[in-house]
Amino acid sequence: MTLMPVRALCAGSRGSLVRSLIYQFFAPVAIVAIGGALEALTGYWAFTLLGFVAGVVLAAVFAQRALARLAQLQLIASRQFAPGRAGQVVSWPRDNGDEIDEALHHAEAFVSSASARWAEESERVRHLSNVLDRMRDAVIQVDAHGVVTYGNLAAAKIFGGRNPAGRSFIRVVRDHQLDDLVRHALETGEDGQRTIALLGDSRVMNAIVVRINQFPREALVVLRDITELHRLQDIRREFVASVSHELQPPLGAIKVMAGTILDLQPDNAEVRQVIAAIDEEIDSMTAMVDDLLDISQLEKGSESLRYETVDPAELVDVAISRLRPRAGQAGINLTVAPADALAPIRADGKRLQHALINLVTNAIDHTPEGGRIEVGVTQAAAETTFTVADDGEGIAEADIDRIWERFFKSDRSRSEPGTGLGLAIVKHVALAHGGKIAVESKPGSGATFRISVPDGTRDAAPRVRQ
Ligand SMILES: Nc1ncnc2c1ncn2[C@@H]1O[C@H](COP(=O)(O)OP(=O)(O)OP(=O)(O)O)[C@@H](O)[C@H]1O
Ligand SMILES: [Mg+2]
Numbered sequence: 001m002t003l004m005p006v007r008a009l010c011a012g013s014r015g016s017l018v019r020s021l022i023y024q025f026f027a028p029v030a031i032v033a034i035g036g037a038l039e040a041l042t043g044y045w046a047f048t049l050l051g052f053v054a055g056v057v058l059a060a061v062f063a064q065r066a067l068a069r070l071a072q073l074q075l076i077a078s079r080q081f082a083p084g085r086a087g088q089v090v091s092w093p094r095d096n097g098d099e100i101d102e103a104l105h106h107a108e109a110f111v112s113s114a115s116a117r118w119a120e121e122s123e124r125v126r127h128l129s130n131v132l133d134r135m136r137d138a139v140i141q142v143d144a145h146g147v148v149t150y151g152n153l154a155a156a157k158i159f160g161g162r163n164p165a166g167r168s169f170i171r172v173v174r175d176h177q178l179d180d181l182v183r184h185a186l187e188t189g190e191d192g193q194r195t196i197a198l199l200g201d202s203r204v205m206n207a208i209v210v211r212i213n214q215f216p217r218e219a220l221v222v223l224r225d226i227t228e229l230h231r232l233q234d235i236r237r238e239f240v241a242s243v244s245h246e247l248q249p250p251l252g253a254i255k256v257m258a259g260t261i262l263d264l265q266p267d268n269a270e271v272r273q274v275i276a277a278i279d280e281e282i283d284s285m286t287a288m289v290d291d292l293l294d295i296s297q298l299e300k301g302s303e304s305l306r307y308e309t310v311d312p313a314e315l316v317d318v319a320i321s322r323l324r325p326r327a328g329q330a331g332i333n334l335t336v337a338p339a340d341a342l343a344p345i346r347a348d349g350k351r352l353q354h355a356l357i358n359l360v361t362n363a364i365d366h367t368p369e370g371g372r373i374e375v376g377v378t379q380a381a382a383e384t385t386f387t388v389a390d391d392g393e394g395i396a397e398a399d400i401d402r403i404w405e406r407f408f409k410s411d412r413s414r415s416e417p418g419t420g421l422g423l424a425i426v427k428h429v430a431l432a433h434g435g436k437i438a439v440e441s442k443p444g445s446g447a448t449f450r451i452s453v454p455d456g457t458r459d460a461a462p463r464v465r466q
Helices: 006-011 017-042 045-080 099-134 153-158 169-173 176-188 227-264 269-298 312-329 349-365 422-432
Strands: 138-143 148-151 192-197 204-213 218-225 308-310 333-336 345-347 372-380 383-390 436-441 447-454
Touching: 017 045, 045 099, 099 153, 138 153, 138 169, 148 169, 153 218, 169 176, 176 192, 176 204, 176 218, 227 269, 269 422, 308 312, 308 349, 312 333, 312 349, 312 372, 312 383, 345 349, 349 372, 349 383, 349 422, 349 447, 422 436, 422 447
Parallel strands: 333 372
Antiparallel strands: 138 148, 138 218, 192 204, 204 218, 308 345, 372 383, 383 447, 436 447
């Protein structure tokens, strides 16, 4: 057997931990054996004693080194993973070149790259958090249990100076319909939007709800303070309402005066013609002023409505019987779609009637002779829907989102009578009831308009600004 130099034995063999352990075990045993062999050869027992003492000392040195290594590893591990040290790499001495060193080397490389990623991510999170805190809009993140998991600085300011994180969303916003929108977004992924008035505060907020994660489900609510916009819209509404209101008496007076002139010159054909034209213009101006006043009222939301119990089928019948002569004159077949028995609803009957008449009038105006118009009403899911479908000229794709705007008329309708306020009234009637509007149309294939209103007496409509 080859004798190994003591330094090599003490240092352990480079490269192989197993080999080194074998040496460290066999070297003391070999020294004891050599002592014994020398005694056998020479007869001196001192060799055995010397071999034994040397073996024990060597074994003790190896054991101490192994324990020291373990203690070193423990120290490094405890330093590396100590709380608060994330992101800092602790380097350790590498002097044995065995498998432990190799493992430590890999661990160091791993920790170092993880630390770099961690530092990068931390920087990104810090940056994002800074950006969100500088926003004037409140940003709130809600988890699947309806608990707020994040709120930026603006959210804390809006909701009593306390960050909403950790509290239930409904307790923070105190608006059940907004809470419903968040739940709906979490379940279906559909975005939502709502205008809310903050409790105990005069501020009005526009809330936009989006689902940002599906696993785990999380929704983001962005609240924008629209108090100023709201105030300006109030001023505009009041202005339009006052002007319209002020215009009504003089228009009425001009109409009466025109009638008086006609009475004074009953036989003058020229005067009769001019007065008829004045009369027509005054009628259309009065209609426009009435419509503008109506929209201003409807913009106040449900408070402008006179709720009563209404039979939806009767609303349709009245609209049809009023417009059947006009449809007949235009050579259009106006029919009512067959309906199941309908329950009465709580709504402003006069306004709904007006909206329905506007839709049917439009359908007559935009359907050529020989065309068909069908008016129907259905009830489902606590909602009553009125439908007016024609097979007329249809609406161009570019116009379809604009037809609800005040004074909008498509290019081809511009030469025709009408102010372009009819559909704006339809929209505001539906919204004031807490309902909705829809249109489907393709140019040349007719148009289908729908107004849906909730059945109950619930006051679903916040003040609407569109
Ligand atoms: N059924 C329809 N088919 C095709 N186009 C339509 C239909 N209904 C409305 N439109 C288009 O939408 C525009 C706006 O309609 P709206 O009822 O608001 O105004 P109007 O009918 O032109 O005037 P008003 O109703 O004030 O007398 C119309 O000018 C027309 O271009
Ligand atoms: Mg119209």
